[in-house]
Structures are given as structure tokens and as C-alpha cells.
Amino acid sequence: MINEISIPTGSTIQEALVNINANTLGMTFVVSNDNKLIGMVTDGDIRRGLIDGSNVNDEVNSIMNTSFTSLHIKSDNVEILKHLSERIRVIPLVGDQGELLDYASHRKLRRVSLVSPQFDEAELSNVIQCVKTGWVSSQGKFVREFEQQFRTYCKRPVALATSNGTVALHLAIEALGIGEGDEVLVPDLTFAASANSVLYAGARPILVDVERNSLMIDIEKAERAITPRTKAIMPVHLYGQIADMDKVMAFAKKHNLFVIEDCAEALGSTYKGQPVGSFGDAGSFSFFGNKIITTGEGGMVVFKSEEVGEMAAVLRDHGMDKTKRYWHNHIGFNYRMTNLQGALGTAQMEKLEHFVAGKRNVASYYDEAFKSVNEIETPYINPDVENCYWMYNIILSESCKVDRDEVMNKLVKTGIECRPMFYPLSDMPVYADYCTTDITESKIVAARGISLPSSPTLTEPELDFVIQNVRWAVQGEEANS
Ligand SMILES: Cc1ncc(COP(=O)(O)O)c(C=O)c1O
Structure with a gap:
């Protein structure tokens, strides 16, 4: 440049x-x-x-x-x-x-965005191929290739591409036969889609507090939320961190629960060397524009059981009989992905490792810079987890005297895009009824967390610019004072 x-x-x-x-x-x-x-x-x-x-x-x-x-x-x-x-x-x-x-x-004021999609000629040429050949809807080779990439990546017999990550979760819940009268344990700190997908199926999400360090569902507290109606647990691998899957799987076995991994934010993360989505009965992914890989909107769901996967495939396609067209055995959905999305997805998936390596570099640069700043807690490092750092979060510590929103305002004023961590679902009136045990940690963390720019392509000058301004903001100084 x-x-x-x-x-x-x-x-x-x-x-x-x-x-x-x-x-x-x-x-x-x-x-x-x-x-x-x-x-x-x-x-x-x-x-x-x-x-x-x-x-x-x-x-x-x-x-x-x-x-x-x-x-x-x-x-x-x-x-x-x-x-x-x-x-x-x-x-x-x-x-x-x-x-x-x-x-x-004036045309190029310094601006550091939160995350931006990374495309090149590979995506473009795949999309052009769709347009030129007319294969633009859900029939097409790119959707099939994309699904194959996920079967291989997650070592699962079934992977189904969907129109977004929310419906991928819903499809998993329906295909597992979870519905009215059933309960699913969901962490309180997550994006609303995790709980909504349970509600769409007519079941009840039961909100469980998260662990202070990892921000993952707290299994000790989940024990207290168990009832005879509990059918599943949904560990959400938030921001790229992974739940302690040994604990989750043992808990699920003890209570005979399905495990539905919400991997929307964690593609590329591994636990004890195994990829997210390869532990539970189902694992779902999101390819929204700010995700690790993107298809604009899009999702994927993988299944451990071929039989459940087959049911999900039928439900994704209007519940239509596989051999008799326009004959419907189930009330299904149209949750299919288009070939245009698949065209982006296959090209993006080829670059997954590259994106994750970039994000890990960004995270270690931030970690190193912030470790000496008393006002900031950096993300918890679990030795069993290789975090993809979808988004790098800082949590303002007790010693930070500046309000979280004020810190964010200062950053935004200097051209640094940032966002608050998710609000606890239990704080919102529409979800308050789904809380049966005490919730403390998710509220503390959510009130003090900020997601910082996390694109894999951030340069050192850009990171230095962010770091310097974060330091000033948390220490209550004006930029450049
Ligand atoms: C944790 C989590 N679950 C589910 C979803 C839903 O994915 P989508 O936006 O593709 O519907 C998201 C999306 O942001 C998410 O962050």
C-alpha cells in the first residue's frame, strides 16, 4: 500500500x-x-x-x-x-x-471495524459459475460440496446446509424429537437464537448460569436445574471458547440427555484436539457475515446418528417423502441453503485454517498488550481448548473506575468499532420466566464485557491503535492527552 x-x-x-x-x-x-x-x-x-x-x-x-x-x-x-x-x-x-x-x-478516516468478511477470486469465480450455469437455488454442487467438507471436518455421517444458524438449531431440536412439555438447558449468556430455537419447537429453554472464567454453561448449576422434563443440554461455545465437553458429556450421560452443541461462534476451535460439533448428538454452525467463515446468511447442522440426520433432511425439505415428490409425511420447513451461498461456503471453508490462524495472532497480540493493564481481564485460557477467537473480549476488572459504556463511547469516537458482550437472557422480560436457578456470573460478566475488533487481517499499526485507545479509555484518560 x-x-x-x-x-x-x-x-x-x-x-x-x-x-x-x-x-x-x-x-x-x-x-x-x-x-x-x-x-x-x-x-x-x-x-x-x-x-x-x-x-x-x-x-x-x-x-x-x-x-x-x-x-x-x-x-x-x-x-x-x-x-x-x-x-x-x-x-x-x-x-x-x-x-x-x-x-x-476525509475520505479515509481511520476506522477499525469489528470484523469484516474476507473474500477473494475463489468466492467470486464460484458465484459466477452458479450464475452462468443457472444453478442458483438449493440444487447444486456447491451445497453438496460444502456439506461434504463439514462431514469430513466434524467426522460426522450427516451434515445439512441450512439458510441460517438459527434454523440449523431448530432443525436439530425437531429431528431429535424434542417438543412440547420438554426442557432444554441453555446458558444464560448467549445470543437469543439459542433459546429461541427451543421455543420454536414448543419446548422450554431453561436458563443456566455460566462459569465466571470460561463463560460456558456451569454444569454444577445445571445439576440443580434438572427436572423429569429435561431432554437436552445445549452447550454454547460462545465467542470461540469451548465448554468443558468431558463434563458436559458425563452430565448428559448421567441424566440421559441429548447434547446439542451451538457452534455458531466456534468453527475452528478444538477441545482436546477434536473440533466443535464432533461431541454431541447434533452441532450447529452459523455463516452470518461476521462469522469465522461466511455465506452472507447460512448455517450447517451435523448429526451423530444417520437416522436422526435423515429425519432432519426430510424436515428441512418441507417434510416431503424422499421417494414420492409432493407427498408430505411431516409438517416440515423450507430451511435449505442456496447454491449461491454454498459457492461462497466451499471457498471460505478452504481458508478456515488461515482465518483462524489470523484470529489467534490477533488474540495473542491483545493478550500480550493487556496483560499489564490492571483494569482489564483478558480471555480465559483453557489448556484443553484451542480457541478460534471469533471475537476477542475484554472484561473490565474491579479496579476499572470507568463505566463500560463510557469506555465503548470513547472507542467509537476514535473510529474503533466495538460492542457490548451479550446481555444475559434472564434480564430480558421475554425470557425471565425460563430461569429456575440463581444466576449471578452471567450478569456480572455481561455488564463489564466488550468485544474488540477481531478481523484476522488486522495489522500491527491497527492493533496498536486499538490497544492504545483501550488503555486510555479504561484508565479514564482522553485520547492523546
Ligand atoms: C451463539 C449463537 N447461536 C446461534 C446463532 C444464530 O445464527 P444465525 O445468525 O446464522 O441465525 C448465532 C448468530 O449470531 C449465535 O451467535
């Missing part, structure tokens, strides 16, 4: 013009051999130089501007906006040694 907006010292005016023409900024930066910023040249500087008798083959240094405004790479938007004006439209952003790292302009 830097090469596109800069030229080496000693370049000709002609070379400067070529760079300006390509970068469309109306100017270029002149850098020394070790990338230190030494000057700027605008279209206007060149015009004036030529009028005064310079030649396009002359060195650009003869006409460049050496008294310019530059800012440190960690400057926030408030600081940058103070310097941008009608006259100064582009500001170089430099490192500690004066090296050119980036630039800011």
Missing part, C-alpha cells in the same frame, strides 16, 4: 506524475531509502515547478514540499480531524522513527 502512495527520493517529476495518476490522491509522498518521510509533492507543486522552468526529467526533490503536517500513526480521528482542512487534505501518518506507515484524509 505504501508503494502506491510514495516514491523514493531522487525519482523524477515524471515518476511522481505516474504515481499521482495511479493513486488518485492528487499528491505523492517522497521517502528515503529507509522509508522515512522527507517530502510531499502535489499536482499543484508540479504545475508550478514546470511553469518556473523545471523539466519532467528533473529530480522531484527540487520541487517537493518539505514543511508539511504529519501525525503519529496512533493519532485518533479527533486529532486527525483537527488538522484536516480545505488546504490540508491528506496527512501522512508516521511511526516513531518518522517512517511513512499510512495516510489519513
